[in-house]
Amino acid sequence: MSLILLALAGIGAIAVLRFAYFLYQFLSFHLLIPSEPLKKYKRANTTAYALVTGSSAGIGLGIAQELVRQGFGVILLGHLPDELASAASTLQQIAPRAQIRTLVLNARTATPAELESALQPLTSTLRITILVNNVGGNPIHHGRHGAVATPAFRPHATYSAADVDAVIDMNARFMARLTALLLPHLSKPPAPGSGERSLVLTLSSGAHIGVPWLVMYGATKAFNRALGVGLARELAADPATAHVDSLVVVPGEVRTQGNCRDLPAGSPSWDRFGREIVRKADGAVSRGWREMHPFWWHGVEDVLARTVSEAVRSKGVTEQLARKKRAWDEVYEKEK
Ligand SMILES: NC(=O)c1ccc[n+]([C@@H]2O[C@H](COP(=O)([O-])OP(=O)(O)OC[C@H]3O[C@@H](n4cnc5c(N)ncnc54)[C@H](OP(=O)(O)O)[C@@H]3O)[C@@H](O)[C@H]2O)c1
Structure with missing residues (x-):
């Protein structure tokens, strides 16, 4: 009897210690922010640039805003020249001395040759030390720049072959190609003893667990996650690339x-979220994490989603997506 009690006490103690360790990591990650974020990705004698895809608006612009505040040059990549110009002028107001470039490229349609020739003048003249693979979304729904062609959320059986390809092209193919092209530049050896590093940040989504009515989106977000995590392990395994970090943002x-429809109360705005990514990436990399949830509540949601049974997880995800589907269906009905 006393042996059983001892074993139960041991198991209880291990569980308490595990929870205490988790809590310590969680709190220190969110509360201890470095005074100069991403310092090791700067360069002593020249401006270090970050190439941020999909950065004329949303999270990409939020990341770019914080990067210029921290003294980085940025290359904004987007598909609409006017929107890029307006984003660049916003950044210039935030940081008047910041080096800002724009690169017009359509992530959905750019060919490998177009991508290569767009990058060549940048990599031959600038020192890019951070790549932010941010561009992504649900490109088969044209809400802002044209008529609403289809409901944003709809069953996979209604996707044409072109719809399937559109999501893969923008969310997966583009970043895989861009990362492969830029890695030799990011991997250039740093000055000996400098501790200088390079970084690939890849935006996935909580949708990587698989979501109804946005099946292709969720599937490409699982691709993004595996791309960033696989890359992190590969880069770390080779001494020639061990100074390049890869981190997935979820x-x-x-x-x-x-x-912008039916978000839970308390959801962060794009600019706050972009700032959190830049301020917390060091903490994740230094802990050896391959992915991070920069906003604390998203981290709690992730733990809950992994802890509950599949039945509970499916019910929660389906109800949440059904609410969003109803909200976006209303938009479709009004705008079609
Ligand atoms: N927002 C969320 O709740 C959320 C949640 C999970 C994951 N994420 C991920 O975070 C990333 C950013 O999301 P977001 O919500 O900030 O997106 P967003 O608000 O839709 O902004 C996307 C950016 O990409 C640009 N873009 C759109 N189509 C493009 C194309 N074909 N080629 C090049 N650029 C293009 C947009 O430019 P225009 O304005 O000119 O179209 C805009 O600057 C995505 O990978 C997304 O999957 C977002």
């Missing part, structure tokens, strides 16, 4: 132009 609901 947002929950963030208020942006692309996600």
Whole structure:
């Protein structure tokens, strides 16, 4: 009997210690912010640039805003020249001395040759040390720049082959190609003893667990996650690339132009979320994490989703997506 009690006490103690360790990591990650975020991704003798895809609005613009505040140059990549110009002027107001470039490229349609020739003048003249693979969304729904062609949330059986390809092209193919092209530049050896590093940040989504009525979106977000995590392990395994970090960002609901209906109360705005990514990436990398939830509540949601049974998880996800589907169906009915 006393042996059983001892074993139960041991199991209880291990559970308490595990929880205490988790709590310590959680609190220190969210509360201890470095005074100069991303310092090791700067360069001593030249401006270090970050290439941020999909950065004329939303989370990408939020990341770019914080990067210029921290002294980085930025290259804003987007598909609409006017929107890029307006984003660049916003950044210039935030940081008048910041080096800002724009790159017009359509993530959905750019060919490998177009991508390569757009990058060449940048990599031959600038020192890019951070790549932010941010562009992504549900490109088969044209809400802002044209007629609403289809409901934003709809069953997979209604996707044409072109719809399937559109989501893969924008959310998966583009970032896989861009990352492969930029890695040799990011991997250039740092000055000996400098501790200088490079970074690839890849935006996934809580939807990577699989979501109804946005099946393709969720599937590409699982791709993004595996791309960033696989890359982190590969880069760390080779001494020639061990100075390049790869970190996946897993947002929950963030208020942006692309996600502006039926968000839970307290969801962060795009600019706050972008700031949190920049301020918390060091903490995640230094802990050896391959992915991070920069907004604290998204981290809690992730733990809950992994802890509950599949039946409970499916019910929660389905109810949440059904609410969003109803909200976006109303938009479709009004605008079609
Ligand atoms: N918002 C959320 O709740 C949430 C949650 C989880 C994950 N994420 C992920 O976070 C990332 C950013 O999301 P977001 O909500 O900030 O998106 P967003 O508000 O829709 O902004 C996307 C950005 O990408 C640009 N863009 C759109 N189509 C493009 C194309 N074909 N080529 C190049 N650029 C293009 C947009 O430019 P225009 O304005 O000119 O179209 C805009 O600057 C995505 O990968 C998304 O999956 C977001």
